[in-house]
Amino acid sequence: MKAEKELEGRLDQSPKWVQSKRWTKHRNLWIALFLLLANAFAWFSVASRVELVEAAPILHPEIAEIREHWQARDAVGQTFSVVVTDQMAMETLAWFIAPRPNLPFSHPQIEIHPDGVVGGGLVHVAGLRTPVFGRASIYLEDGKPQAIVEEVGIAGTKAPGFVLAAIDQAQAVYDDMSLPIEITKLELREGEVLVEGVYR
Numbered sequence: 091m092k093a094e095k096e097l098e099g100r101l102d103q104s105p106k107w108v109q110s111k112r113w114t115k116h117r118n119l120w121i122a123l124f125l126l127l128a129n130a131f132a133w134f135s136v137a138s139r140v141e142l143v144e145a146a147p148i149l150h151p152e153i154a155e156i157r158e159h160w161q162a163r164d165a166v167g168q169t170f171s172v173v174v175t176d177q178m179a180m181e182t183l184a185w186f187i188a189p190r191p192n193l194p195f196s197h198p199q200i201e202i203h204p205d206g207v208v209g210g211g212l213v214h215v216a217g218l219r220t221p222v223f224g225r226a227s228i229y230l231e232d233g234k235p236q237a238i239v240e241e242v243g244i245a246g247t248k249a250p251g252f253v254l255a256a257i258d259q260a261q262a263v264y265d266d267m268s269l270p271i272e273i274t275k276l277e278l279r280e281g282e283v284l285v286e287g288v289y290r
Contacts, residue, residue, distance in 0.1 A: 142197040142212060145180035147188040153178070156178065160270040165289040175282045176200050194256050204278050213256045220244060231254065233272030233287070
């Protein structure tokens with residue numbers, strides 16, 4: 091107890107520049123803490139104002155028919171053709187995501203344009219639902235649609251690493267899928283895409 095009082099006495103008698111240095115160090119710590127809290131508040135604020143339309147998880151009859159044939163393997167060599175609208179694409183993606191809780195994504199948003207696809211949704215990380223958007227060009231490779239992601243962001247800013255990691259995770263799931271169909275034509279139009287292919 092006596093030693094503690096002597097130490098406090100010595101600290102109080104330390105030169106003013108030492109005391110000033112201590113105050114500066116603590117002040118910087120408080121400023122850093124304030125900035126972290128302000129940043130966290132901003133993220134929570136954005137996440138709490140999310141008002142994206144939630145598409146119903148629907149597998150439309152045209153797409154369901156193609157899926158039934160590839161599962162039954164009863165149409166090998168036959169061709170198919172389907173026009174998928176923005177709404178159908180959102181509902182189909184919601185249907186695909188619904189039984190896969192390991193995918194940290196919901197509320198898919200899709201707009202099809204002749205030069206590519208604009209999309210978005212919510213990425214779920216550490217209890218937060220963060221709105222994301224992106225733009226990609228679509229092309230065919232070995233009979234499977236592929237995407238080149240040209241832009242990814244959050245509310246007009248570049249997406250942080252955890253969002254890109256979530257997108258990479260979703261892309262990895264897709265890349266591992268083996269589709270028993272070969273897409274022979276992919277024609278992007280305003281608000282829809284024509285898909286033609288053949289059952290393998």
